[in-house]
Amino acid sequence: MxxxxxxxxxxxxxxxxxxxxxxxxxxxxxxxxxxxxxxxxxxxxxxxxxxxxxxxxxxxxFPERADVATAVLEENVRQVEEAAAAEGATLAGVLGVLTWSLTESAAFISLLHTEGAAGRPGAHAYARAMSERVERALRGRLPDDHPLAGGDDDLMLAVAMVSGAVTGPGREQRERRAVTAWRLLGVEVGPVRPFEG
Structure with a gap:
């Protein structure tokens, strides 16, 4: 605007x-x-x-610098939650929305990981809460027989691995690397796009 x-x-x-x-x-x-x-x-x-x-x-x-970053992260998490809650949602579709968020907000990836939130009071708890919300949304669409349903940490470890692959100067390169990382993990990802309710 x-x-x-x-x-x-x-x-x-x-x-x-x-x-x-x-x-x-x-x-x-x-x-x-x-x-x-x-x-x-x-x-x-x-x-x-x-x-x-x-x-x-x-x-x-946004009175504080960190408030802007928090707002973007909150929007990313909300998109994933809405995609997971949508009628007929599939894990692949929700992962497509998550991958879009990681691709579009590559600078925020560390905020999903508690160790990247150092230096701000309450940041560890906030980052942990955001990560838990993403995990709940994904688990809600995770079939029992899915490869990521094995261990307690498998799902978010996979998200962390994919987020680590999201590098590069252009959005297209970051998206290509993220989709490749999911494929190497044997995970199907739907179209990489924001959730459009």
Whole structure:
């Protein structure tokens, strides 16, 4: 969502409370893109610019730098949960959504792993809670005879292994590596895309 400057180079008038939800969604989408391109240390001003809002709007929604990253991670987890809860959902389809999240938010992979959350009070507990939510969503669609149903840690170990393979400068390369990693683990993955309820 990008606001076009009004004549004279000024931004259009604030859209009030109705604009708040649009602005927040634009900021989360912009943060996902900026972090995937430049990593978690990217300037917040770049996120605001990409979203088409001022930095004041960004700070109203996300007072702390970590709040932006948390919002993107929360969106990723919510997508996986919604995909798993959808009528007719399959494990392959849910893994496709998870793989999209890993591919699009490569900079956030460490946040799914507790050890990557150091330096922020409560971050370990938060990262663990996010990881548990992903695991619950996946286990809800995991058939008893699936190769990842064997041990207690097999499922999330596989997710960690795939997330470790998600590297590269472009989204296409990251997606190709993730899908290859799933294939090498003998796991079928559906189309790599966001969940569209």
């Amino acid at each position: 990008s606001q076009q400057p009004a004549p004279g180079g000024r931004r259009p008038a604030n859209g009030g409370p109705r604009a708040a939800a649009r602005n927040r969604a634009a900021l989360v989408a912009a943060a996902r893109e900026i972090y995937a391109e430049y990593g978690l240390d990217a300037p917040l001003s770049a996120i605001a610019r990409r979203a088409g809002v001022g930095q004041g709007v960004l700070y109203r929604h």
